[in-house]
Amino acid sequence: MEQSSETSTGEAGLDAYALGGRERTRRAARAAVAARRLAGEGLVGVALTWVDVSGITRTKTVPVERLEHAAAWGVGMSPVFDVFLLDDSIVSGNHIGGPVGDLRLHPVLERLVPMAALPGWAHAPAHRYAQDGSPHPLDARALLRRETDRLAALGWSVKAAFEIEWAVSKGDGDAFVPACKGPAYGMTRVTELAGYLRDVLGALKETGVTVVQLHPEYAAGQYEVSVAAEDPLGAADTAVLVRETVRAMSMEHGLAASFSPKVEADSVGNGAHVHLSLWREDAADGPANAMAGGSGPYGTTAPGEAFAAGILRRLPALLAVGAPAVASYLRLVPSHWAGAFACWGLENREAALRFVTGAEGERATAANLEVKCLDGAANPYLLLAALLATGRDGLDTDLRLPEPVDVDPAGLPEEERTARGIAPLPSSLAEAVAAFEADTVLRDALGEAVTDTVAAVRRGEIALFDGATPEEIAAATRWRH
CATH class of the missing domain: 3.30.590.10 (Glutamine synthetase/guanido kinase, catalytic domain)
Structure with a gap:
């Protein structure tokens, strides 16, 4: 399980998984090693995926050489994806909706793997954070991590x-x-x-x-x-x-x-x-x-x-x-x-x-x-x-x-x-x-x-x-x- 080295996993809230400076440095170092390995295997891109509320797997991708930066600082994305319907039309909720705002996708390096069915590509699930490093409340992977920690x-x-x-x-x-x-x-x-x-x-x-x-x-x-x-x-x-x-x-x-x-x-x-x-x-x-x-x-x-x-x-x-x-x-x-x-x-x-x-x-x-x-x-x-x-x-x-x-x-x-x-x-x-x-x-x-x-x-x-x-x-x- 991927988690911050700076926080206790026993805490009840998502704040237990907030990113800090040391954690960003740790992730960047690990990603640099992984990127060299992937490049040596001939891979050129990494698909960072999350699953939206409609159950559709969405993605942003980065070149292998940008993996280190993505691990430390994330890749920008709009929170509005949480209110996409299956036909890509958009609704609004009381907490999410509209064109304003930004999140950061951070690859889960422990689950980074080359995809044999997509030559040249690797896959990593992503955690979603706000700009200040706090977990996005709609990040379902973080919610699951919290529930496993509660048990x-x-x-x-x-x-x-x-x-x-x-x-x-x-x-x-x-x-x-x-x-x-x-x-x-x-x-x-x-x-x-x-x-x-x-x-x-x-x-x-x-x-x-x-x-x-x-x-x-x-x-x-x-x-x-x-x-x-x-x-x-x-x-x-x-x-x-x-x-x-x-x-x-x-x-x-x-x-x-x-x-x-x-x-x-x-x-x-x-x-x-x-x-x-x-x-x-x-x-x-x-x-x-x-x-x-x-x-x-x-x-x-x-x-x-x-x-x-x-x-x-x-x-x-x-x-x-x-x-x-x-x-x-x-x-x-x-x-x-x-x-x-x-x-x-x-x-x-x-x-x-x-x-x-x-x-x-x-x-x-x-x-x-x-x-x-x-x-x-x-x-x-x-x-x-x-x-x-x-x-x-x-x-x-x-x-x-x-x-x-x-x-x-x-x-x-x-x-x-x-x-x-x-x-x-x-x-x-x-x-x-x-x-x-x-x-x-x-x-x-x-x-x-x-x-x-x-x-x-x-x-x-x-x-x-x-x-x-x-x-x-x-x-x-x-x-x-």
Whole structure:
């Protein structure tokens, strides 16, 4: 984790990460060494990326020889990007909006890597600071760093990983034309695009991403890659890197990759499920997985159950950051393995929270919670910050999980669902935004500026698609994320 050498990470506010003179000098020295290495490898440019509130990865780039200056003093950018909609139109919030102001992008040098899929280019996620060196309140990476530190102060850490789904098109225009014809999960799909998938795996490996598996998915032309779990900041960085690698390699093969929640209105959409496990850092024999080895449901410990219960309790509000597009609610429907009901269960792919024990013999390391109701329109940093905050609230209040669900909730009579407290998740972005704005835990964790800006951007997208058909929504969203 990249952090200032001058401050304590245990502080609650973002001011704990402010830049000072010694920190700028340290970063410049490290960047100078990195720049010489990159230049020696023939690289000429560095893409500094951040993810905006609409979930789109934005960038400014610098020549390798300017990396040292960028590390110390940043690269200028407007804060107005925080209120861009997915079509690049701009709304205004109470805290962000308009042409006035400037921020500085500073590369996270610990995550600086050459991009195998973009020869000559390196990638680094960026932190965003004000001109005085204070963190920008809308910097989602800084928010996530703060949430990991808050858990660390309580003796906990989290391992996280995103599953990345995408659909591959061979069409020349904006229409989606599946690039393969094989059946869902079929080996035929691997055979049809074997060279492409080989190069995706090779580029990810060369870029330093540990791939756990890659397989064909359900929808036409759809694939999924799973990566190794890591700390939450690393997991969000990796999610961005995987998508940009897949996008670049797709273009190299004359294809196009869509990560949209709904590529086609009449087909299954792309999810971006998040896997989480809670670890006790001060355990006697080293870090211990709180999702295993306990006396709670399916072997959870009391803290592991409380962490999961905190997330479950606030899923309706979490959707405003985890399923943040109008198109998300074309995907989030019952009986499509999207997790459309606020419930949990052991290996239940229709529950919003799927508990995974792992194979007998490796449960101590493998047990985790999968949050299924999320998609690729989410900002991974903001989403993980929100998930950690709600999990931490579960720990603070010692929450317990309700009874698990072992069937498709949609198949239960409505009276039984009501009696068991199994509620449908919001069926529209407007419902999710209302729950988000009313949630005091998320408001306190993310801050007023984030809460207001997220709501303003979501309402802007709702207005953008007012009266649009599902087909029009899918088409307008298809190539944006």
